[in-house]
Structures are given as structure tokens and as C-alpha cells.
Amino acid sequence: MVRAENVYKTFYTTHKIEALVDVSCQVDKGEVVVIIGPSGSGKSTILRCLNRLEKADSGHIYIDGVDILDPKTNINKVRAELGMVFQSFNLFAHKTALGNLTLAQNVVRRRSKEEAQEKAMALLRKVGIPDKADSYPDNLSGGQQQRVAIARALAMDPKVMLFDEPTSALDPEMIGEVLDVMKTLAREGMTMVVVTHEMGFAREVADKVIFMDEGQIVEVGTPEHFFKDPTHERTKLFLSQIL
């Protein structure tokens, strides 16, 4: 479903940062892959490379068989199949919750207003806040905003959902409600790539855990393997710091 091969990415800001060094990984259909690692390890960068919000310098990234680094690829078509959830929600501030869910359906999927609204309301019910349909993002709590953001991504009927630290900006009491929505999705068979610090979520839901450090994939394995018996020293060190 998603395959990255030998991906490199370097940022040139004040100094050279090698964000990704020869990263290869694969996510199969229906799989939930959780990427963990210390900050600055490149885990958000690889996720953002998957829908080309960051363009990888070299390597190949295949989404459903399509190489998105090929200049001939229509990236907008690919992105419509990839739902993305951001750390800072990024809801459209000038639209209501309902408007956030219907806009791209109208503009990108060319759905009728009725169809888009019906879909939007169904998704708002699914994430548990149908009563907030007419609220603006500023009037929603962080947890509610993130649930709307997940619903917004789902409204496009994506094949894969990408989560970029979806709970990091939330107050502790709101993390649960967002994770519950994500767990439901995982149970329903959605293909998911999740960058997170929520080890409980990784342990409970992940099919595969990827540990990254300094732009490289250090270790890949099942949650059991990771939390009981990690191979690498760096993984052990990281887990001992975080758990």
C-alpha cells in the first residue's frame, strides 16, 4: 500500500540537517504502523514525505503502486487518497465544523452539497460530536478540533490515514477521546501510519512499530518485541526514558 525505498532528505536552514538517511519501510493494506523516536529523529519528516508535503531528495515512495516522486504523477490525486491529521489540527478557521468536512468533498471530489453534508454528518456522529456541526474551530476544545480534523480527512474516503503526533498538542484529559476514535478506525481495518509518543496506543493497536533515531530506522518489529525485548541499545535507552 505504502512503500518507501532508500529515501533521503536534507534540510538546509542555518546548518545542514540530514533529516532522513536511507529510509525504507512498508505498510500493507489494513496495517497500523506506529513510528516512534526522539524529537528530531525524522519521524514526522518521513510521514510528511509520504504525501509529499516534504519532497524527498532521492529514493522512491510508492502509494498504491504510484511513485509520487515521479514528476509526471499528479500529486493532488494521490493526496486525495491519503488522509492527514496534524499535530496542530489545522482546521479551516473560517469554516464551521461541517464546512471543514464538506469543502474538499465539493472542491476535490465534486460531490453534491447534499451528498457531502450527509457524509459529513455521518462522520461527525462517528467521532461523537454531531452537535458541534455549526461551531467554528475557535469555539471547540482541542480534543473536539482534532476529532473534526480526523473526520475531515475521512470524508475524502482515503485509503491510508497519516497521523502526525495527533495528541501532542492536547491537554491530557482530551487525549483519550482522540485515541478512542483512532482505535475505532484501526479496528475497522483502516491502513494507518501514526507518529506518536503514546506508547499505550502503540502497544494496544499497532501491528508494527518503527523506531527512528537521527534520520534512520533503527528497529522494526511487533509491539511485543519492542516493549519486552528490544534489540538495539538506542531503542532500549529511548524506551527507558519514555516509559
Add this chain to the structure above:
Amino acid sequence: MSNFSITDYLRTRGWRHISIILFFVMVGAVVGGIYVATQRVEYVWRWYRVPQYFYYKDTIETRAEIEGEVASLVAKGDQVEVTVRGDGEEEVYLVPADSLRVDEGDFIYPGDVLGSYQKWKVGILIQGLWLTMAVSVIGVLLGIVIGLFTGLARISSNPALRWSAITYIELIRGSPLLVQIFIWYFVLGTMINAMLAQKGFSQLPPLWFGVTALAVFAGAYVAEIVRAGIQSIHRGQMEAARSLGMTYPRAMRHIILPQAFRRILPPLAGQFISLIKDSSLLGIIAIRELTKATREVVTTSLQPFELWFVCALLYLVLTFSLSMFVQYLERRTAIGG
């Protein structure tokens, strides 16, 4: 009550009251000072002469166009239908009965007055005010269009677009509007009109060049306002839009610009107010906007003091009502309101 003293009063509300009184005393002193000074130079204030430049009663005379005899006078209400019959031709005129100057059988020549009526007409100041409003509105509307595209070009990743936008903005912002108006009229205007004449078209009036100069001038400032507005929108908004599969233009149109618009409304209004004031420069290329109109009235009426004050006041009415309107708009378009 017994222990209320002047110091208590001063400590509580006194200073505020005294400050307010002081303000009006100062305003009065300035106005009075100006009045006294004008008395010193023996200026005679004649405010009663000012209204005629806003509205005046014009006498319109109905004149015969042919030579002949007044064949008949037929009363129609308070109008009279005058039929003039000449050498094989006949004309019918309608004049108010109380102004009728001819009798049946009179022989008249072309240009003879048959009657007259009076009509209210707008004066030169109102005409000038109207023109000022018109050139400012057209100027700012075109300026917004120019500024929107230049602003988008300014942040484009394409160097051709970006550098063109920067060049335009720097050229316009770096030179005085007065000089730009001269260039538009005396240089570009002469060139364009000469070329039009060669092709057999009619000349463009100065108004076109004046409005263009204002629009191009405003466009450069609007471009910077638009750029700042777009860049003030968090980049997560663009990323979210793009991640949903929207193209860059669609994301701009549906997500970024609607949000940026609310932020750029106040500076845009400031630009519009500036443009209204800047339009006073158009008088130098024979466009009779408010300032030029006032100058003409001053030369005929010889009442410069009243008229320049009136002129300033009219500009103030325009700019002040505009800023009130924008405040209203800002309240109305507030997100979630």
C-alpha cells in the same frame, strides 16, 4: 456632605472635567485666534456665498430656433404651448405661463427668448466631490485587482513572476505619485494618444490616465498588504488544504484568501482613504476633482478662506464615513460572529 472639599473633588472626577473643559478652550482659542487674525488682515467672511457652489438655481431660457410668427398660444395647465410658424416650417415650444414673453402674432427671429424656467442644479463643488469619489472608487477597485495578482506573484516560487512583482512594487513605492501622474499623462499619455491618432481613433481624456495612475499606484501598496495578509495565515492551513488534494490555486481561493481578506480589510481601508486624499493631485492634469474645483471657485469667488475649509471638510466627510463603514464591516465579518 460636610467633609466634601475641593481637594476631594479634584482627586475624584475633577481633573477629568478640567481636562475636557481645557480641550474645548483650546479648540475655541485656535478658532478664535484664526478669526482675530483674519480680522487683522481685513478678511471679510462671506459664508452665505458658499452654498451656491453646492446647489444653485439656474434660469433656463427657451429660445426660438426658427424665424416666423407666433401662430397660437394654447394654455395647458400652468404651461403654454407656443406654436411658431415660419416659411414652410412649424415649431412648438412649451414654456411656463408666468414667464411667457411673446404674444400671438409677434414676429420672432431665431434666438429670441419665448419664456424661461428655473431649475436646481448641482454646483461645482458637488461635481468635484462626485468626481473625487468616482476616481477613488475606480482607482482602488482596479488597485485591488492589480494588488491581488501582484501580491500572489510576489510570493510565487517562479522567479519571473516574483521579480516582476518586486520591480513593479519598488518602482511605484519609490517615486512620488505626482511624478507618476506626470509620466502617465505627459509621457505615456502623449505616446498612447499619438498612436491612437495615427490609427484614426479618438484621443483618451486625461481622466483615464489619472485613474490609471491612481490604480497602478494603489496596486503596489495593495500588493504588499495582500502579501502580508497571506503570509500571516498559518502555513498549516495551506498544508491541510493541500493534504486534502486541493491544488495550490484552489487552496488559495477557498482557504487562504478568505481568511487573509479579514486581516487585510483594515489596512486596505487605510489605503483607500489615502487614495481619496491622493486623488487631489489629479487637478494638475486638468481633472476637475474636489481640489481643482475648489481652486476654480476660489479664483471666481475670491473667498479662499471659507472654500478651503469647506474643501477640507468634504474630504473629511468622505474619509471619516469610510472608516466608520469599515469598522462596521470588521465587526460583521468577525469569525464565528
